[in-house]
Amino acid sequence: MSNPRSLSKRERILDVAEELFALRGYDGVTLRQIAKGAGVDVALASYHFGKKLDLFNAVFERRAQLLNSARRDALRACQLSAGSEGPSVEQIIEAFLRPLELAQETGDPGWQHYLALIAYINNSPFWGPRMMSKLFDGLVSEFIAALRKALPDARDEDIYWCYHNLSGALTLTLAQTGRIDKLSSGKCRSSDFEAAYNHMIPFVAAGFRQVCGKGTSP
Amino acid sequence: MSNPRSLSKRERILDVAEELFALRGYDGVTLRQIAKGAGVDVALASYHFGKKLDLFNAVFERRAQLLNSARRDALRACQLSAGSEGPSVEQIIEAFLRPLELAQETGDPGWQHYLALIAYINNSPFWGPRMMSKLFDGLVSEFIAALRKALPDARDEDIYWCYHNLSGALTLTLAQTGRIDKLSSGKCRSSDFEAAYNHMIPFVAAGFRQVCGKGTSP
């Protein structure tokens, strides 16, 4: 049945595919590049995953539940620790973002590649609509609902646009992990995850309050 | 020399390449697809532009100067209309963003495709570093300098992180133009651009002020 070597090779194919897809996109990577990177014959990818598109989807599915659970748990935790009026905007945004920072900081480069791949998908007019909602719609709805409670004066439309801005800022951060910002001449390293999120959270929270009303105090 | 038909075919190749590259990325589009879309033989793209990568670059160069000039003019205009203490954060961000909105609203779908292509590039770990700085570094430096003056208490590092968030929010907006979102399903599409920027500008300005100090009053 399942021996250590087979699991290892199957997993290695997923790892390499994850990394290369994140860098060059679906069409920019060949199965032969993936196989070579994994030290494996080309046909093995087809044996384990079927068509190339199935391998692409398998890469996403591998970590999707794990990530969604972590973010859902973070939201639940901050809801429990908050009073009956619910968590503040800052707390909700923090619950939305910190699990990603933690994933990036595990030291497992696979998580960085995976999140960069998510960013790639989110900004792709072709892949975005067909994959993002399947992966994240349920989770996002929960966060939107929490935000709606924390910002009782806001119109739904406003909350949506603010979430859009949050998603964009986050996406660029995920896409640029490891990259050095030339403009800031090194002051701003995208691999400095903590700095990125410590700046993003107050930035986004202030934006929400400005556009959606003050809400409950932080 | 230059006759209307030849210009037309050359231009049509650029138009179709622009649209398809924006949708599927560099590797997701073949010269044959572009040629078919333009109603032209495959070899004609090579005749006019050389290699596939040269065509890719030609698509960028066609509108780059026009766009950069518009944004630079907008910055100069708001600097002139402001007093000696310079424009506010809102005015600077508005100068940074409005020319893009205007380009999207020209009704020329080419501009929408072009801006979506810029978004694709910006979020691509492969293409981003090698193209974005060449296209926009000079312009961005001018805006950063203006922001530094409007936010005298801010550290450079903070300004760069805030700009990063602005760039991300903008990029996602450019990438998703024309897309229909569930939460805004009832809205009319022509007002989408205006709504996007009208929400983005106060959102981003509030973020800057929160992270970089209050600055001069709006």
Next chain:
DNA sequence: CGCAGTTTTCAACAAGCGTTGAAATTTAAA
């Protein structure tokens, strides 16, 4: 060991890729 089942490689396929040289067509000027 021997054997069944799983995993991995090998070899090859048809299709599509970017690119190119030469031929055909169109254009602009004389």
Next chain:
DNA sequence: TTTAAATTTCAACGCTTGTTGAAAACTGCG
């Protein structure tokens, strides 16, 4: 109209792609 240059098509090249069927190697079990 004649002529030379610019444009466009044609036909084909060498190569790479994703995929597959059959052979080989490895696995755990009796």
